[in-house]
Amino acid sequence: MASITKLSRHQARMGYFFITPTLLLFVIFTVIPVIMAFYLSFTNYDIVSKNDFVGLDNYKRLVDDNIFWTTLKNVLYYSVLYIPLNIAISLSLAVLFMRKRIGVKLFRTAGYLPTLTSGVAAATVWIWLLNPEFGLVNDILSKFGIAGPSWLAEMPYAMISIVFVTLWQSVGANMVIYLAGLNGVPEHLYESAKLDGANGWQSFRYITWPALRPTTFFVSTMAIIGALQLFDQAFVLTKGGPANSTKTTVYHIYTQGFGQLQMGYADAMAFALSLIILVFSLVNMKLNKEEDAMI
Amino acid sequence: MKKWMTVITAVSLSLSLAACTTKTATDQTNTTKQPESTAAPATTAAAAKKAPVEITFWGDWGGEGEKQFVMMADAFNKSQDRIKVKYVLQEDMITKFLTAATSGGSPDIMFWDRWRTSLYASKNVLQPIDEYVKKDGINRGDYYEEALKELSSGDKLYGLPLTVDARALFYNKKLFAEKGLQPPKTWDELENAAKQLTIWEGDKLVRSGMSMNDNGLYNMWLQQAGGTMMTSDLKKTNFNTDQGKQVLDFWDKLINKDKVYKVGFEKGLGEGTDAFVTGKVAMTYTGPWMLSTYKKYGKDLDFGVVPPPTGPSGGKGSVMGGFGLVIPTGSKHKDEAWEFEKWWLANKDNALLWAKTSLNLPGFKPALQDPFFKDDPLWKPFMDTLDFAKIRPQHPGYSVMEVDGLMPNLELFIQGKQDAATALKKGQEQGDKLLEQNASGK
Helix, strand or coil: CHHHHHHHHHHHHHHHHHHHHHHHHHHHHHHHHHHHHHHHCCECCCCCCCCCECCCHHHHHHHCCHHHHHHHHHHHHHHHHHHHHHHHHHHHHHHHHHCCCCCHHHHHHHHHHHHHCCHHHHHHHHHHHCCCCCCHHHHHHHHCCCCCCCCCCCHHHHHHHHHHHHHHHHHHHHHHHHHHHHHCCCHHHHHHHHHCCCCHHHHHHHHHHHHCHHHHHHHHHHHHHHHHCCCHHHHHHCCCCCCCCCCCHHHHHHHHHHHCCCHHHHHHHHHHHHHHHHHHHHHHHHHHHHHHHHC | CHHHHHHHHHHHHHHHHHHHHHHHHHHHHHHHHCCHHHCCCCCCCCHHHCCCEEEEEEECCCHHHHHHHHHHHHHHHHHCCCEEEEEEECCCHHHHHHHHHHHCCCCCEEEEEHHHHHHHHHHCCECCCHHHHHHCCCCHHHECHHHHHHCEECCEECEEECECEECEEEEEHHHHHHCCCCCCCEHHHHHHHHHHHCEEECCEEEEEEECCCCHHHHHHHHHHCCCCCECCCCCCECCCCHHHHHHHHHHHHHHHHCCCCCCCCCCCCCCCCCCCCCCCEEEEEECHHHHHHHHCCHHHCCEEEECCCECCCCCCCCEEECEEEECECCCCCHHHHHHHHHHHHCCHHHHHHHHHHHCCCECEHHHHCCHHHHCCCCCHHHHHHHCCCEECCCCCCHHHHHHHHHHHHHHHHHCCCCCHHHHHHHHHHHHHHHHHHCCCCC
């Protein structure tokens, strides 16, 4: 007995020893900056000359800041379109590429490829493809007699284009995660379902989907966080336009902080945003838990 | 026969001479990099008393721009032996500068986009140079008043202008000749030319007569109509006026009635496929920085430049911008930094050297008198434009007001989602609020 506790104590010590560097880095570069940023959100910090405590002024200003609310509305709209589509498409791709057929590896690679390009580079190419008169997208549409819009410069289409481009870029990575999840579903469940006469849809609905719940939870949580923090693509594709319809919260935080030197206010916005992300993640967690209870 | 011989010998001689000089020039740079000991015995004892002061010069121009800056630093280093300038490329210069300004490690001199001055000077991170200017007898008349104004905040001057620029109208000569048109001098002529040069094929715009891509040019159109963006006390917006309305009505006519442009037409067309280069846009407002790009296309693009056409009541307008050199407050060698700035920006030869290499209009007026700029048909229109061009209003919140307050409302107007009066009214309300929120000292 004694030797076992001794061993586990030794293991625990070694464990702590091994995670110390990571933990230290985490504290220095994540925990401390977050605490500092929280403090700074109550000051009029401008990076260079002043840092006075102003109480809740920044948060009061936030309530009155139309652009902040517009950007929030934009990212929520984006999330509503982006997250379900992301899950649906990446899961369908994974199910499709799960089957062992000739050439499937090629398709898997092709599906994953867009993830490897940098967001800015991909967006730059998409700007060109989406040009109303000379872009490939409208060229193809015109073959079917459809006059495509100015994708990135007209009001409802700009955000849809951003959803499309970010989907194109991110479903590959989620597909790989789903593929891993699918590999973990025990084969015998499908076999017994088949014996019971379940069709393809039924075995997906009652075996695959529930079994993939942890994966879906992970993918959706990451998608929520990513969506609410959208920046690169909106910055490159549309610069927030037309008429601020694609301006995102992070973009607004960036311009206020680094462009206008109002870092205190930018911090306050960042905290408001992180609070919102937290709420959405909690809701997501709750939803997943409830479904767990049903089965 | 004999004459030919002399010509050939002269040419070959001068060529070999040129080769020699370049070689010695590089040799010299090599020796300056060597330890001072080799140079010391040759110079007098007084000059050799201590090592040169090294100063750091920050800029965010890489590639060709970096080479040109390094060339100037080298030329300055060679001109004297007390100060040594080192150019450091900082891709994200402003962000880096902000941290450097507070934590030490500040550069001694910095390449500076002038419009930033009103935002940064109030934070005391830039060194006023009024005393230096007085001491060295720099003549303020040698610079554009507007450019100096843009480098000032309060009643202090923070730097000297390195370049000056303003937008002027670029037009495609070949397309104009085909229609027998003259470059426009007024809004009416502009509209007429744009209408005649536009080609539609059904729903598809094949060629646009006039680029209406950049709503940010509202400021210059407004000046042409006789208006201003902000009140003269620089506290509130001033575009919700009859003049402001005139501009929007004219834009509406061009875009929605004459259909000389289509929203998003030029989006994503890079250098090689640029709509003006490929003749898909017949006229466009842009600045001297595009000259070298467009010249590259030589015969494929025959273009001319004229000052911006005047508005209905004869108003002229363009927005002046450009760069300067500033000395951060954190610099430990301000005197030396000023020496370098003065050498570069208050000396005709040096200002010209960089201007000619980098193809920028120099901020130092005597250098502009050089035939290279004065007699060139492509540079001349810019110099004419600079005579009336005005800088952006000096308010720390101006750019935010323009980008977040006015522009979104103009875009809604252009897309037919709100009328001109609403666009201007909402732009004013939102703009005034942003000006207040982003005023300095808050």
